[in-house]
Amino acid sequence: MxxxxxxxxxxxxxxxxxxxxxxxxxxxxxxxxxxxxxxxxxxxxxxxxxxxxxxxxxxxxxxxxxxxxxxxxxxxxxxxxxxxxxxxxxxxxxxxxxxxxxxxxxxxxxxxxxxxxxxxxxxxxxxxxxxxxxxxxxxxxxxxxxxxxxxxxxxxxxxxxxxxxxxxxxxxxxxxxxxxxxxxxxxxxxxxxxxxxxxxxxxxxxxxxxxYRTHPLAQLRLQAAVINNARTSCGGRIIWSYATDETLEVAGATAEMDDNLAGTLRDIEGVKIAAFFKSYGEPARTRLSLRSTAPYNVAEICQRFGGGGHARAAGASIDKPLPEAIPLVVQALEEAVHKA
CATH class of the missing domain: 3.90.1640.10 (inorganic pyrophosphatase (n-terminal core))
Structure with missing residues (x-):
């Protein structure tokens, strides 16, 4: 050829x-x-x-x-x-x-x-x-x-x-x-x-x-709900939020509309590591998305929970309901920040 x-x-x-x-x-x-x-x-x-x-x-x-x-x-x-x-x-x-x-x-x-x-x-x-x-x-x-x-x-x-x-x-x-x-x-x-x-x-x-330019109103309502649910730690360097079936229903959104919400949280001023948790249709399972800035390697954190990815963007699926998964992950994030 x-x-x-x-x-x-x-x-x-x-x-x-x-x-x-x-x-x-x-x-x-x-x-x-x-x-x-x-x-x-x-x-x-x-x-x-x-x-x-x-x-x-x-x-x-x-x-x-x-x-x-x-x-x-x-x-x-x-x-x-x-x-x-x-x-x-x-x-x-x-x-x-x-x-x-x-x-x-x-x-x-x-x-x-x-x-x-x-x-x-x-x-x-x-x-x-x-x-x-x-x-x-x-x-x-x-x-x-x-x-x-x-x-x-x-x-x-x-x-x-x-x-x-x-x-x-x-x-x-x-x-x-x-x-x-x-x-x-x-x-x-x-x-x-x-x-x-x-x-x-x-x-x-x-x-x-x-x-990137065209977004359904329901997607923006979902984004607003997730930001409203956000909590922080370590002086704002860590932020996390979540969405459930109820969150989607109230916003009139579908599951695919939650794309890159972890990235949206990471882009908030002062944030170094952002975590987005979601649980749709399976109350005993939580899906996790992490985003970070240097020097934090979120792939290493996600590997602790059976996941993986990239240094600045990673994910995992955790066989625990949201109320149990969130504190486990937040603790791991706090440990990472304190070690840095």
């Missing part, structure tokens, strides 16, 4: 040996399942759909799948309708697991197809620092701002085609995981990858308008 049109200057590159090992899995495969983790965000959806577009151009039959439907805000993604909540008859030669390094992160989709996935040939692409890798080949780089960044590096180094639809999906992953290139995880390579996607025809406004 003529690779003269590819951007070979993206640096640092992926380990070319890993790229070759991954292609050795892809080339003989006819049917490929691409997994996005449960409670999907822009990066896992964009990476799964974008890589599916790329591999279809290489003649592969691709089925993107996720335990949960995509939030309505991502309705603009090309071929979003192809996203399934099941692996059907499990007739796949290869599974590509994206934006998570543990099969359990794929939630009910993994539980429903555990026997198949536990023995399947898996290619894992992820950028989380806590990722242990779940594949026969694992392309894991915590230095990447998004899994979409790694997918583009892989596409470029493997000499695969990149069309406009794939570029839009992958730019969605890049923009959402960096908050439009605002986070410290954004590197020169991240910006170069973004430029590559723009050159391929992706239009940033297509992504930014529905995600």
């Amino acid at each position: 003529d690779t003269s049109s590819y951007n070979t200057k993206l640096a640092p590159p992926l380990d070319q040996a890993l790229v070759q090992q991954a292609m050795a899995l892809i080339e003989p495969a006819e049917r490929i399942a691409l997994l996005a983790h449960e409670h999907p965000d822009g990066d896992c959806l964009g990476s799964a759909l974008g890589l599916a577009h790329i591999l279809r151009q290489a003649g592969k039959i691709c089925v993107p799948a996720c335990a949960d439907p995509a939030p309505d805000v991502f309705a603009f993604l090309p071929d979003l309708a192809t996203l399934q909540q099941t692996l059907g008859d499990e007739n796949f030669d290869l599974v590509i697991a994206l934006d998570a390094g543990e099969l359990t992160r794929f939630g009910p989709l993994y539980e429903r197809h555990r026997a198949f996935l536990d023995q399947a040939t898996i290619l894992n692409i992820d950028h989380h620092v806590s990722s242990s890798g779940c594949g026969k080949v694992n392309i894991i780089d915590p230095g990447a701002a998004a899994t979409a960044e790694l997918v583009v590096l892989f596409q470029q180094q493997a000499g695969l085609e990149l069309d406009r639809d794939a570029a839009l999906c992958l730019l969605t992953g890049l923009i959402t995981d960096t908050a439009s290139f605002q986070y410290t995880s954004t590197t020169p390579r991240t910006m170069e990858v973004g430029a590559t996607l723009l050159q391929a025809g992706a239009v940033a406004e297509t992504i930014v308008q529905p995600i």
Whole structure:
């Protein structure tokens, strides 16, 4: 294949040996399942759909799948309708697991197809620092701002085609995981990858308008309720809040409207660590999102509760009701602040 049109200057590159090992899995495969983790965000959806577009151009039959439907805000993604909540008859030669390094992160989709996935040939692409890798080949780089960044590096180094639809999906992953290139995880390579996607025809406004500029009134009411519920500790350096089914009902909101509420709390003046707790439909389980500023590593804190993520953004699922989970986590946050 003529690779003269590819951007070979993206640096640092992926380990070319890993790229070759991954292609050795892809080339003989006819049917490929691409997994996005449960409670999907822009990066896992964009990476799964974008890589599916790329591999279809290489003649592969691709089925993107996720335990949960995509939030309505991502309705603009090309071929979003192809996203399934099941692996059907499990007739796949290869599974590509994206934006998570543990099969359990794929939630009910993994539980429903555990026997198949536990023995399947898996290619894992992820950028989380806590990722242990779940594949026969694992392309894991915590230095990447998004899994979409790694997918583009892989596409470029493997000499695969990149069309406009794939570029839009992958730019969605890049923009959402960096908050439009605002986070410290954004590197020169991240910006170069973004430029590559723009050159391929992706239009940033297509992504930014529905995600960052247009908000339903119910979502803003939910945000107001969460801020009203907020409590602080350590002189305002720690802040936390919560939402329940009742919170959603009063605001007229849906669960997907709570996206990035931890980030909203972190952006309050003086805050160093923000925690957002939520419990919807499962009173005995609490989901936790943490956001922080330097030097606090919230991935390490979330790992204590069975979760993980990035140094400045992480999460966990805790098998305790809100009234029990909140004080446990707040204590851990206070210990982290006192040690710093």
